[in-house]
Amino acid sequence: MTNTLVGKPVDRVDGRLKVTGGARYSAEFNAAGLLHAALVLSTVSKGKITAIDTAAAEAAPGVRSVLTHRNAPKLKEPKPDFANGGGIRNEERIPLSDDKIGYGGQYVALVVADTFERAAHAASLVRVSYAAEPPELNKEQASATKRKPKENDQGEKTQLKKGDVAAALADASLVKIEATYETPTETHNPMEPSATVAMWEGEDRLVVFDATQYVKGTQDVVAQAFGLQRAQVRVICPFVGGGFGCKGAVWPHTILAAMAAKVVKAPVKLSLSRHAMFSGTGHRTPTTQKVALAASRDGKLHAIRHHVETLMSPFGEFVETCGARSTGVMYASPAIEVEETLYEVNVAPPTFMRAPGECPGTYALECALDELSYALKMDPVALRLANHADNHPFKNKPFSAKHLKEAYALGAEKFGWSRRKPEPRAMRDGPLLVGWGMATATYPGYKMNAEAKARLNADGTARVQCATHDLGTGAYTIFTQISAQTLGVPLEKVTFELGSSDLPFGPVAGGSNSTATVGSAIYDAAQDLHNQLIALAVLDPQSPLRGLNPGDVALAAPGQLGSKSQPAKTDSFAEILRRAGKEFVEGEARMKPESKEAPPFEFQSFGAHFVEVKIDPAVPRVQVSRVVSVMNCGQIINPKTARSQVLGGVIMGIGMALEEETVYDPPTGLPVTRNLADYHVPVNADAPSVEAYFVGEPDYHFNPLGARGLGEIGITGAAAAVANAVFHATGQRVRDLPITPDKLLI
Amino acid sequence: MTDSDFQSLPPTRRDFLRQLAAAGAAVTLAPYFLAPSFAEARETAAAGAMETALSPVPAGPEAVDVTLTINGAKQTLKLDPRVSLLDALRERLNLTGSKKGCDHGQCGACTVLVNGRRINSCLSLAVTHEGDEVITIEGLAQGNELHPVQSAFIKHDGFQCGYCTPGQICSAVACIAEGHTKHDDEIREWMSGNLCRCGAYPNIVAAINEAKGQPQPALKRQLSSVS
Structure with missing residues (x-):
């Protein structure tokens, strides 16, 4: 197969729609007779509702309904089976199902009116009385709920142990580092607030336009809640205005919109306010991570201990898995101990946020490695090379197509790392302190289940379908490229369709799995389609391929099948279909769960970040001035969109390092930083020039395209590289993010 | 349905x-x-033929008439005075290109051009725009010919999810017209009112650098009618 498209920097196929305003997001499906809903959020974090006065709201102009726990229809509690294609819930409670309050911002009423303005006004008239109790907001207050989960929601082990960690940490001949690193609550804040437009067709058919990373998951959970079959619920989401994890689970607002539409018997739109996005669609839990390292003078690690404490809500367990997903895969050390501890607090449910586990986990581990490099007076890159893991530390299997050493080398070269003066505060740019730091990035190669359907029409066009998603990742584009290449059809003749539950099964767009998963399904569907064309050709007396063994025939060139043994014998798609009198031929693929037999390799991507910061010592605000990131993710399908994914991850990592923090008010438990003026995400002026490079080769052990996803790896290690650069610039080690100027003034 | x-x-x-x-x-x-x-x-x-509402939207007894020009077409609307310019565009006129990201003037996703200046349309009540000339993302291209800023955003991959993009592009068009594009740092500063959570900022700067040297025909033509 000639490689004509995969690996090419094709412009986004949905680019024109996005730059003209033509791309339609979930809140933009306006039907006639549409009603608007507005939420009332709990102003306490723990306790009970004692009374709700809805009279004024009900009497307000244009109001059709006010739903509270007193009158809301009783729905079924969905129990989705994610491992078998079901949905995801992080809040395992039907909204408005009772009077209990478990967190601040919990929905306590929903007002439906004929305009947005009237709904919002009426919602302000709802009066709620509570019997409030003091909320537990941190691990000290919630110490009674402490527990150590054996597994996370994906069935991965969270507590790991090998070798004698205690002995190494007690060995006086070794150099030790022991430190506690903290990351705050971080909120995804995609630019598109979550929104749902729900409309019923009769009593038992529901159409939902929902901002989701998982249409099939939304379909499953909503169907279960209303006691319907999946086929009775259609979920449509052609565009997602960013997700970063917060649109992967089904949140209460989606169920509420459908509930309200059923009550008022009209289409209902429910768009979350930015304020509601701070409690309604999850966040990254705060982490406290104690890391201890023991190394010999040559830099070889003898032990890593990584103890993690995180928080969860009263309405469902979620483990951030910081230790297993960073220390559990990163370095060759004879002794490793990872512990994960959970506390239940009166805060809204956390969820996965870009590289859950890896992102905060690599921050702690990679900062500790940096501290060790100073203690050993060893270059940070050399220290990492000394501990390079050829095999997975716990599975004793080699990593497939791991090219981390090349990533370090290329990154160091592009950055000019050899010119770094090792001592802190040794580099200056005029009055500014300059710091250079680096860190390792890592993210697993995940693959899930998917189905795909491909249709080749007699006119030469093709349509390929899978219920996957494009969150801005470039999925529309790369799957069009993969479809065009695997089918052997020009790019402009291919339409790739996604974002509807009517399409063949696609998994959640999470875990950076889509490229490998859906790409493989497309590959298989194309093979299936070719097999049908081959069958037509070899049985066709008029075909040059007649009588050949089907196994001898394959795609020879775009639009053409040919004999492998006799290359002169070819036949075109168009001729085969014309002679067979067929308008089209269809292929499909159903990828089954991975076989129980484990593959002989571990699939894990790695990379390295090199960061320069500049700091005015008088006003110690950190400006990241330069980043070089090198990633090893197997085959890059589209260098343009791939580069953008890495840039975006790095810039979000800069936000994590320097700006982002969701603060809760101790007496009430309500988020204080609940808008984009108080919760700072990076703006254009905060973003440096970022150079992104890719090394390595296609990972064909992993899938036939050789690709490992890269939506998340860019953020891993990024905050550590910034924090390490800040130490190099200032000599101050800030171990609690974000590194705001006040923490450097001491 | x-x-x-x-x-x-x-x-x-x-x-x-x-x-x-x-x-x-x-x-x-x-x-x-x-x-x-x-x-x-x-x-x-x-052509002035676009219907002005998705469905009859009740405006209430306190409704106010407002006439404004949107993308060259004069529109007379009867509006609840609480309706923001953004909601008038999105919910009454079906011009959903302008996005609601925060409704507080903090993210810039709703940026449109009013009488040639960029504003956050979520912070501005529609009824205060009597007689104003509004250009939204839908009004930048001339037929199938994209505005140079739109083309440059595609070429340089100046977006990912696309949700902030209409606001970024309207803001960039104004930023170029203002002359705030002399160097990268100036572009970064004057584009910092438009958040992009996907982090496409370096590509946005590259796109503006490319577009700033080109004639800006669409904007000039449309704004030429502004007195």
Whole structure:
């Protein structure tokens, strides 16, 4: 197969729609007779509702309904089976199902009116009385709920142990580092607030336009809640205005919109306010991570201990898995101990946020490695090379197509790392302190289940379908490229369709799995389609391929099948279909769960970040001035969109390092930083020039395209590289993010 | 849901939504083929033929009349005085290109050009725009010919999810017209009112650098009617 498209920097196929305003997001499906809903959020974090006065709201102009726990229809509690294609819930409670309050911002009423303005006004008239109790907001207050989960929601082990960690940490001949690193609550804040437009067709058919990373998951959970079959619920989401994890689970607002539409018997739109996005669609839990390292003078690690404490809500367990997903895969050390501890607090449910586990986990581990490099007076890159893991530390299997050493080398070269003066505060740019730091990035190669359907029409066009998603990742584009290449059809003749539950099964767009998963399904569907064309050709007396063994025939060139043994014998798609009198031929693929037999390799991507910061010592605000990131993710399908994914991850990592923090008010438990003026995400002026490079080769052990996803790896290690650069610039080690100027003034 | 539910939409949109609504049938979602329909919608608007509401939107007894020009087409609306310019565009005129990201003037996703200046349309009440000339993302391209800033955003991958993009592009058009594009740092500073959570900032700067040297025909033509 000639490689004509995969690996090419094709412009986004949905680019024109996005730059003209033509791309339609979930809140933009306006039907006639549409009603608007507005939420009332709990102003306490723990306790009970004692009374709700809805009279004024009900009497307000244009109001059709006010739903509270007193009158809301009783729905079924969905129990989705994610491992078998079901949905995801992080809040395992039907909204408005009772009077209990478990967190601040919990929905306590929903007002439906004929305009947005009237709904919002009426919602302000709802009066709620509570019997409030003091909320537990941190691990000290919630110490009674402490527990150590054996597994996370994906069935991965969270507590790991090998070798004698205690002995190494007690060995006086070794150099030790022991430190506690903290990351705050971080909120995804995609630019598109979550929104749902729900409309019923009769009593038992529901159409939902929902901002989701998982249409099939939304379909499953909503169907279960209303006691319907999946086929009775259609979920449509052609565009997602960013997700970063917060649109992967089904949140209460989606169920509420459908509930309200059923009550008022009209289409209902429910768009979350930015304020509601701070409690309604999850966040990254705060982490406290104690890391201890023991190394010999040559830099070889003898032990890593990584103890993690995180928080969860009263309405469902979620483990951030910081230790297993960073220390559990990163370095060759004879002794490793990872512990994960959970506390239940009166805060809204956390969820996965870009590289859950890896992102905060690599921050702690990679900062500790940096501290060790100073203690050993060893270059940070050399220290990492000394501990390079050829095999997975716990599975004793080699990593497939791991090219981390090349990533370090290329990154160091592009950055000019050899010119770094090792001592802190040794580099200056005029009055500014300059710091250079680096860190390792890592993210697993995940693959899930998917189905795909491909249709080749007699006119030469093709349509390929899978219920996957494009969150801005470039999925529309790369799957069009993969479809065009695997089918052997020009790019402009291919339409790739996604974002509807009517399409063949696609998994959640999470875990950076889509490229490998859906790409493989497309590959298989194309093979299936070719097999049908081959069958037509070899049985066709008029075909040059007649009588050949089907196994001898394959795609020879775009639009053409040919004999492998006799290359002169070819036949075109168009001729085969014309002679067979067929308008089209269809292929499909159903990828089954991975076989129980484990593959002989571990699939894990790695990379390295090199960061320069500049700091005015008088006003110690950190400006990241330069980043070089090198990633090893197997085959890059589209260098343009791939580069953008890495840039975006790095810039979000800069936000994590320097700006982002969701603060809760101790007496009430309500988020204080609940808008984009108080919760700072990076703006254009905060973003440096970022150079992104890719090394390595296609990972064909992993899938036939050789690709490992890269939506998340860019953020891993990024905050550590910034924090390490800040130490190099200032000599101050800030171990609690974000590194705001006040923490450097001491 | 029936076809008539969508009668207020321009025809190509209606066709699209009819496909979406076809109960039981496999949906044909080919969104990127909709670009021409988009241009068509703009042309329709320019001809003054675009219907002004998705469905009769109650304005209440306190409703106020306002007449303004949007993308070259004069519109007279009867509005609840609480309606923001953004909600008038999105909910009353079906011009959903302008985005609501925060509704507090903090993110810039709602940026439109009013009398040639960029503003956050979510912070501005529609009824205060009597006689104003509003250009939205839908009004930048001339037919199928993209504005140079739009083309540069595609070439340099100046977006990912696309949600902040209409605001970024309107802001960039104004930023270039203001002359705040002399060097990268100046662009970064003057584009910092438009958040992009996907982090496309370096590519946005590259796109503006490319577009700033080109003639800006669409904007000039449309703003030439502004007195």
